[in-house]
Amino acid sequence: MFTADNMRFLLELSRTGRIADAAKRLDVDQTTVSRRITRLEKDMGARLFDRGSSGWQLTEAGRRLVPYAEAVESTLLAALDATSSAGSGSLHGTVRILTPDGFGAYVLVPGLGMVRDRHPDLFTELRTSTTHDLVTGRDFDLAVTLERPSPRSVSVSKLANYDLRLYASRRYLDSHSAIESLDDLEDHTLVWYVNAILDVEPLRRLERLLPEDRAQVQTNNITGHYQAVRYGVGIAPLPTYIGNADPDLVPVLPDKFVAERTYWLVVPRELARLARVQAVIEILLDIVSENPDLRAPGQGGDSR
Known part of the structure; x- marks a missing residue:
């Protein structure tokens, strides 16, 4: 017999992709999740997930069902929200x-x-x-x-909106050659994202403003960029809300480099x-x- 409660199991498994994670979020055991999904698939008359080594992926039938499951979830959450408040x-x-x-x-x-x-x-x-x-x-x-x-x-x-500007530590600037133009960056260490995993277009566009292939130090997050600059490893583009908050950091070429x-x-x-x-x-x-x-x-x- 079809029950809307099984839709919760569809949503959590679609969000996590793994039985164990869905079970943890739903506070049930893994067998219960598997049984509920099987029951829902039987009620719907269609396979809702493909099981693979990389996790559980929604089929086309499963994807079509998700908006309805979300609507059920939304209604229940709104009711609980109103009642508890x-x-x-x-x-x-x-x-x-x-x-x-x-x-x-x-x-x-x-x-x-x-x-x-x-x-x-x-x-x-x-x-x-x-x-x-x-x-x-x-x-x-x-x-x-x-x-x-x-x-x-x-x-x-x-x-x-926010600005990205180049920053360096005072220690780094005191011990390296002067920077008066973008061309001078050729003689300095630049810090940026790992090219192989950088897939966010607003960040990729920044590469066009800097000399090509000049990021000798690459990390996969902005905290790594900040720490590299802070400890004098090199120069990095940082949001001004990070760079301006550290009194030991100095904007580099503030009139020549800014990216909104x-x-x-x-x-x-x-x-x-x-x-x-x-x-x-x-x-x-x-x-x-x-x-x-x-x-x-x-x-x-x-x-x-």
Whole structure:
């Protein structure tokens, strides 16, 4: 007999791709997840997942079912949201947030105290990554992205613009040759992302502004860039919200090198009305407005 509860198992397995992870999120054993999926496939009369060594992947039939499962989930979450908020006067539950590593570590995490102050019964889960497919898994309640995703099933709005500038430590500049033009960078160590895994177009475009193949030190996250600069390894493009916050770092060629980038706020449409999601969005907007190196929409420099 078909039951909407089995749709939860479809969603969690589609989000995690692994029985063990789905079971953990659902607080059941792995056998229960497998049995529920088998039951749902029998009810639907179609195979919903392909099982492989890399995990469980949705079939076309499974993908067609996901929006309906999300609608069921959204309705249940909204009901629970309204009931818990009305009963206690405070927000409960968890808000899952995805962000690029730089924004998450250097902007959002320092501001999460606002969530605790305003909503002490609310939990936040933050996952950071700088990848092209950051939001394709839909395993989030709100996301901040460098690329503007398709608005097919999510609400997308501009969150902020920011600048990338070149930075070096005072120690590095004191011990290396002077830098007066971009050509002078040929004689210096540049730090950037690992080329083989850099698939975010706004970051790839930055390569056109720098000498080709000059990133002698490559790491897969912006914290590595910052630490390399901080300890005098070389020069790196950093968001000004990181570089300007460290008094030991100095902008390099400030009049000759600047790259503007945009952060986008992404919210699944079926979750946008949840009070706890709206509360975190409000706090996120406050965090952005209070950061001197982020320009909210409508502020000076927002030319897009």
